[in-house]
Amino acid sequence: MNIVVNGEQVNCDDDLTVSKLLIEQKVKMPEMVSVEINGKILKRTEFEQTLLKDDDKVEFLYFMGGGRWA
Amino acid sequence: MGLNEQQIERYSRQIILEEVGGTGQEKLLCSKVLIVGAGGLGAPAGLYLAAAGVGTIGIVDSDKVDLSNLQRQIIHHTGDVGTEKVDSAKAKIQAINPDVTVQTYQSRLTAENISEIIRQYDFVIDGTDNFASKFLINDACYFEKKAFSHAGILRFDGQLITVLPGETTCYRCIFRSPPPAGVVPSCSEAGVLGVLAGVIGLLQATEAMKYLLGIGELLTNTLLVYNALEMEFYKAKLDRNPDCPLCGSSPTITELKDEQQPVCDLKED
Numbered sequence: 142m143n144i145v146v147n148g149e150q151v152n153c154d155d156d157l158t159v160s161k162l163l164i165e166q167k168v169k170m171p172e173m174v175s176v177e178i179n180g181k182i183l184k185r186t187e188f189e190q191t192l193l194k195d196d197d198k199v200e201f202l203y204f205m206g207g208g209r210w211a
Numbered sequence: 212m213g214l215n216e217q218q219i220e221r222y223s224r225q226i227i228l229e230e231v232g233g234t235g236q237e238k239l240l241c242s243k244v245l246i247v248g249a250g251g252l253g254a255p256a257g258l259y260l261a262a263a264g265v266g267t268i269g270i271v272d273s274d275k276v277d278l279s280n281l282q283r284q285i286i287h288h289t290g291d292v293g294t295e296k297v298d299s300a301k302a303k304i305q306a307i308n309p310d311v312t313v314q315t316y317q318s319r320l321t322a323e324n325i326s327e328i329i330r331q332y333d334f335v336i337d338g339t340d341n342f343a344s345k346f347l348i349n350d351a352c353y354f355e356k357k358a359f360s361h362a363g364i365l366r367f368d369g370q371l372i373t374v375l376p377g378e379t380t381c382y383r384c385i386f387r388s389p390p391p392a393g394v395v396p397s398c399s400e401a402g403v404l405g406v407l408a409g410v411i412g413l414l415q416a417t418e419a420m421k422y423l424l425g426i427g428e429l430l431t432n433t434l435l436v437y438n439a440l441e442m443e444f445y446k447a448k449l450d451r452n453p454d455c456p457l458c459g460s461s462p463t464i465t466e467l468k469d470e471q472q473p474v475c476d477l478k479e480d
Contacts, residue, residue, distance in 0.1 A: 147436075148445050172394055175385050180450040182385060200447040202434060204342070204390045205363030205370050 142195040159188040159199075168201060175202040213237070218310065222264050230426045236264060240310065242423045243267040245332040247320060247348060249300040251408030252362055253338030254286035256416040261304040261311045263420060268304060269314040269332055272296040283405035320344060322467040325351040334419045335359035338412065342389035343470040349374065349382035350467055353457055358422055360415040360430075367404055367439040369411035372430060372449075373418045377458055379431035384452035384459075389470050407439055 144151050146166060153165065159178075163171045176183045177200040183191060193199070214233060219226065222236045244265050246253040249272040260268060274296050276287045291299040297315035304313050316328060325347060329335055335357055337348045345361065352359045353376040361382050362371035374381050414435070421427045434447045456463045 147447070170394055173390055177385075177447065177449060180448055182449065182452045182454075184454065200434075200449075202385055202447060202449075203368075203370075204386060204394075205365050205368065 142193070144193055144195070144197045144199055146199045147201055153193070157193045159183060159191045159193065162193060162199065163188070163201075166201070173204050176200070177202060214240075218264070221308075221310075225263065231424060235424045235426075239264045239420070239423055240266040242334070243269065243332045244334050244336060244419050244423070245269040245271065245329055246336045246338055247271045247344065248338035248340065249284070249286060249296040250280065250338055250340060251283040251364060251403065251405075252412035252415060253336065254284040254300070255409045255412035256336050256338060256419070257286055257300055257304055258307065259413060259416045260419060261308045263416075264308065264310055265419070265423070266310065267312045267314065267332075269316065269328070270297050270300050271316040271318065271320055271328070272300070273317060273319045279399075283403065283408040285409070320347060320351075322347065322351075322469045326355055326467065329355055329357050332357065334422050336415050336419060337361045338415070345382060346389060346470045347467070350457060350464060352376050353381060354467060360418045362411050362415050364403055364407050364411050366401055367407065368437065369407050369439075370434055370436045371411055371414055371418075372434045373422070375429070375431055380449045380451045381455065381458050383457040383464075384455040385434065385449060387456055404439055407437075410437060410439070 142153060142155055144153060159176055168174055176188065179198050214236060225231050226233055226236050242265050244260055246257050246268060249270050257268060257270065276291045276294055276296055276299050278292050280287055281289060286300045286303050287296065295317055297317045301313040301315050304311055318324065329351055335348065335352055337345060337359055339345055348359060352374065356376050358375050360371060360373050362369065418430055421429060432449055434449055436445045436447060453460050
């Protein structure tokens with residue numbers, strides 16, 4: 142199936158969970174990432190069981206701070 | 212209030228814009244913007260908002276200017292190293308535009324003092340560099356119903372979103388709570404391209420001006436992500452999160468409190 146990850150077309154296997162997608166996309170620190178599918182933010186506890194569907198639009202949203210820890 | 216001749220000339224390139232006009236310029240002169248952090252993001256935002264004639268600019272920062280700041284915090288000059296950032300920023304703003312009243316707060320925002328400060332302003336620019344402050348600003352702006360611009364920068368990447376609390380997606384809708392300590396690198400650890408602070412800080416200032424003037428489409432329900440190496444701007448559309456602990460349907464955060472700072476605090480740069 143085809144999904145869109147952060148605006149880019151990605152071809153992937155059926156039965157792909159969000160957890161597996163994070164691994165496939167080589168996201169090094171998943172605890173830094175919020176995942177949104179078709180405009181809805183997913184709970185972290187839903188990563189394991191959420192299956193992706195054809196044409197899903199997935200966004201990986203990263204924590205980004207600034208100059209320093211204060 | 213009416214503009215004097217000098218003001219009409221000073222702001223002529225802006226007044227000539229149909230969407231601004233004399234009325235818009237007067238609005239700006241009566242407006243109050245709070246900039247939290249006179250650093251990479253706050254520096255360009257402060258300079259341009261001052262030049263544009265935003266009448267009152269508040270600046271919050273507890274730090275002194277360090278030599279390593281100057282690569283991106285352009286409101287501070289070489290001779291300012293060692294001085295208070297709020298004083299350095301105030302001097303530059305007043306040199307650019309004497310129309311602007313500058314309020315300085317040489318302190319760190321906490322759950323105790325933030326509400327009283329932001330209450331006095333029309334719009335808040337989050338130019339802070341740490342997650343505890345970012346969550347605190349988000350929460351305080353929610354309780355005070357204050358519009359604000361959130362942003363972050365790291366290495367070659369930056370992102371921002373404008374929040375109209377209670378109406379549009381907030382920072383906690385996207386990120387429920389700060390990341391675990393030590394997981395996210397800081398700029399002093401990971402570095403940041405100096406110009407990136409300018410690009411993102413000025414996008415925040417742009418949002419502030421649009422909000423004050425009531426023109427255009429605000430960057431709400433949308434996280435704008437910028438990568439300098441690819442020169443790519445990407446908009447991630449984000450609906451409000453019904454499970455948001457702050458602005459969702461059954462909130463668990465009902466009063467302001469400070470988020471824990473990461474235990475493994477890195478030395479400030």
